[in-house]
Amino acid sequence: MxxxxxxxxxxxxxxxxxxxxxxxxxxxxxxxxxxxxxxxxxxxxxxxxxxxxxxxxxxxxxxxxxxxxxxxxxxxxxxxxxxxxxxxxxxxxxxxxxxxxxxxxxxxxxxxxxxxxxxxxxxxxxxxxxxxxxxxLKYTYKKTLLVEQREKIIPLPVSDIAYLYLEHAVIKIATLKGQQYFITSTLDELERMLDPESFYRANRQFIINRLAIASIERFFSRKLISKLVVETPETIVISKANSSDFLRWLEGVGGV
CATH class of the missing domain: 3.40.50.2300 (Response regulator)
Incomplete structure (x- = not known):
């Protein structure tokens, strides 16, 4: 073997x-x-x-x-x-x-x-x-995240989240209404907290909410670009290896 x-x-x-x-x-x-x-x-x-x-x-x-x-x-x-x-x-x-x-x-x-x-x-x-x-084991997924804003800790419903973004070891959360927060967790930890039916780990920088996706564009080498309903700090690229899985997830018939 x-x-x-x-x-x-x-x-x-x-x-x-x-x-x-x-x-x-x-x-x-x-x-x-x-x-x-x-x-x-x-x-x-x-x-x-x-x-x-x-x-x-x-x-x-x-x-x-x-x-x-x-x-x-x-x-x-x-x-x-x-x-x-x-x-x-x-x-x-x-x-x-x-x-x-x-x-x-x-x-x-x-x-x-x-x-x-x-x-x-x-x-x-x-x-x-x-x-x-x-x-x-789906019951373990979070319904609310505790985020920081200045000196406050705010309970944020995960359904309001558009995307989570890793930048220089800091996790930024953007909501569907354009608000921005920060959270003291890693992207890997947050991925385990969120329901994979609603959230997808697009790449090493982004986790995105299905409800925030406005459109998908084909990119060179059979990669995909995900456009959201809110602005993102950089283009969200789905690798060629994950593109089929991502589309199945978007349709609600697959993905992780």
């Missing part, structure tokens, strides 16, 4: 590689990658691995950026020191979630689960099951 390891802690990566090769000599570790950028480059250029072991917090960002940028079909076993990203994992091709420190027993159980799923379900059925689990 061809396996890709995405892990920025070299000792943890080498230990995982040792465990995998010790458990089955037919396992082949294609590469050990330590960043979002390197992983995107590898997955765009190489044939897909049979299985991915993926850390979540990498040297240059969250691993979920990889799976938004590249349409990865390989099953993923997440390995992390945190249990707070399980919902995000459900929105990918996750088959298991291992909490560090990684042990031989945990890896063996995760691979066994992967093999059972592979033999028992068609890929489409597995994907539908994951999506169903995500829907069951």
């Amino acid at each position: 061809k396996i890709l390891i995405i892990e920025d802690e070299i000792n943890a990566a080498k230990e995982l590689e040792r465990i995998l090769l010790n458990q089955d000599t037919t396992h082949e570790v294609l590469a050990i990658l330590d960043s979002v950028e390197a992983s995107i480059d590898f997955l765009e250029r190489k044939n897909p691995p049979d299985l991915i072991f993926s850390d979540i917090q990498l040297a240059d960002g969250m691993c979920f950026e990889i799976y938004r940028e590249v349409p990865v079909k390989s099953p993923i076993i997440f390995c992390t020191a945190y249990d707070e990203y399980m919902l995000d994992a459900l929105e990918t091709n996750a088959v298991s979630y291992i909490l560090k420190p990684i042990t031989e027993e945990a890896v063996a159980k995760a691979i066994e689960k992967f093999k059972r799923l592979k033999s028992a379900f068609e890929p489409a059925a597995t994907t539908r099951s994951i999506e169903k689990l995500g829907q069951q």
